[in-house]
Amino acid sequence: MEKLILDGNRVADSIKGNLIDRITELSKKGIVPCLATILVGDNPSSKTYVRMKGNACKRLGMQSIRIDLPADITTDELISQINKLNHDPDVHGILLQHPVPHHIDERAAFDAISIEKDVDGVTTLGYALNAFGAATFPSCTPAAIMAILEYYNLQVEGKHAVVIGRSPILGKPVSAMLLNKNATVTTCHSRTINLEDIVRLGDVVVAAVGKPNFVRGDWIKPGAIVLDAGYNEGNVGDVDFNECLENAYAITPVPAGVGPVTIATLLKHTVDAAEKSLLR
Numbered sequence: 001m002e003k004l005i006l007d008g009n010r011v012a013d014s015i016k017g018n019l020i021d022r023i024t025e026l027s028k029k030g031i032v033p034c035l036a037t038i039l040v041g042d043n044p045s046s047k048t049y050v051r052m053k054g055n056a057c058k059r060l061g062m063q064s065i066r067i068d069l070p071a072d073i074t075t076d077e078l079i080s081q082i083n084k085l086n087h088d089p090d091v092h093g094i095l096l097q098h099p100v101p102h103h104i105d106e107r108a109a110f111d112a113i114s115i116e117k118d119v120d121g122v123t124t125l126g127y128a129l130n131a132f133g134a135a136t137f138p139s140c141t142p143a144a145i146m147a148i149l150e151y152y153n154l155q156v157e158g159k160h161a162v163v164i165g166r167s168p169i170l171g172k173p174v175s176a177m178l179l180n181k182n183a184t185v186t187t188c189h190s191r192t193i194n195l196e197d198i199v200r201l202g203d204v205v206v207a208a209v210g211k212p213n214f215v216r217g218d219w220i221k222p223g224a225i226v227l228d229a230g231y232n233e234g235n236v237g238d239v240d241f242n243e244c245l246e247n248a249y250a251i252t253p254v255p256a257g258v259g260p261v262t263i264a265t266l267l268k269h270t271v272d273a274a275e276k277s278l279l280r
């Protein structure tokens with residue numbers, strides 16, 4: 001059987017291509033979709049990701065506001081910044097870059113983002129609505145994974161999907177989204193006993209652990225679909241691509257897999273939010 005290397009840039013281009021006319025229509029009504037990104041501290045890779053998000057906005061003729069806050073800011077100060085953006089009518093989406101420094105209550109900060117502007121799908125309410133299959137903004141990386149499956153017409157219904165990782169903006173929501181598409185879902189994590197043997201049962205494998213090249217070739221069931229949501233230092237995924245390519249039917253590379261689709265999804269959600277703001 002022919003192998004499929006899932007091209008994230010192609011999927012991202014198709015998502016972004018659909019946005020151009022919508023952005024033009026909005027501009028006729030005097031609206032420029034605007035994403036505000038908040039970075040706390042100066043983690044170099046976080047800086048890179050935030051810059052990429054801002055640049056992606058610019059390229060499509062969208063607005064972006066970047067807010068850089070010192071690493072020693074308090075949770076309350078961060079929340080008051082978020083509240084300002086909540087009340088700014090020119091801001092349609094708010095992204096607080098994860099992770100924030102340890103002394104900050106990240107959950108409280110995420111939950112300060114108003115649901116209308118939660119284009120990154122990080123709030124407790126957004127997570128819950130998404131888990132119930134409601135029309136809300138899901139977190140961008142899980143949505144990107146689903147968009148790749150859809151673009152390539154890869155069905156998950158009835159299949160066993162094994163998700164490695166249970167983080168609130170990746171493993172948990174993608175597990176719920178796969179379940180909503182009628183997959184049979186197993187969510188593995190750091191306490192899972194015999195993780196490799198469980199991955200071997202996966203018709204679909206989603207890696208979201210944050211450990212470089214963690215998933216090995218002999219863990220992959222022949223014919224499986226492998227999605228690598230890892231973003232480790234040096235642009236290395238969670239999946240050993242060359243090894244896993246052997247058994248996989250379809251697989252995302254890193255870079256140029258899930259990453260660019262995540263950013264395209266964020267832009268799409270911001271345009272969606274700008275359109276919805278007109279209806280209020």
Ligand SMILES: Nc1nc(=O)c2c([nH]1)NC[C@@H]1CN(c3ccc(C(=O)N[C@@H](CCC(=O)O)C(=O)O)cc3)C=[N+]21
Nearest residue numbers: 049096097098099120140231255256257259260262263
């Ligand atoms: N609140 C929040 N939301 C996020 O969505 C979020 C976050 N925090 N924290 C960090 C992770 C990481 N992340 C990436 C997005 C795109 C690429 C990406 O496009 N990478 C390129 C390569 C990057 C490069 O060229 O340097 C690629 O895979 O082809 C990577 C990583 C979003 N994240």
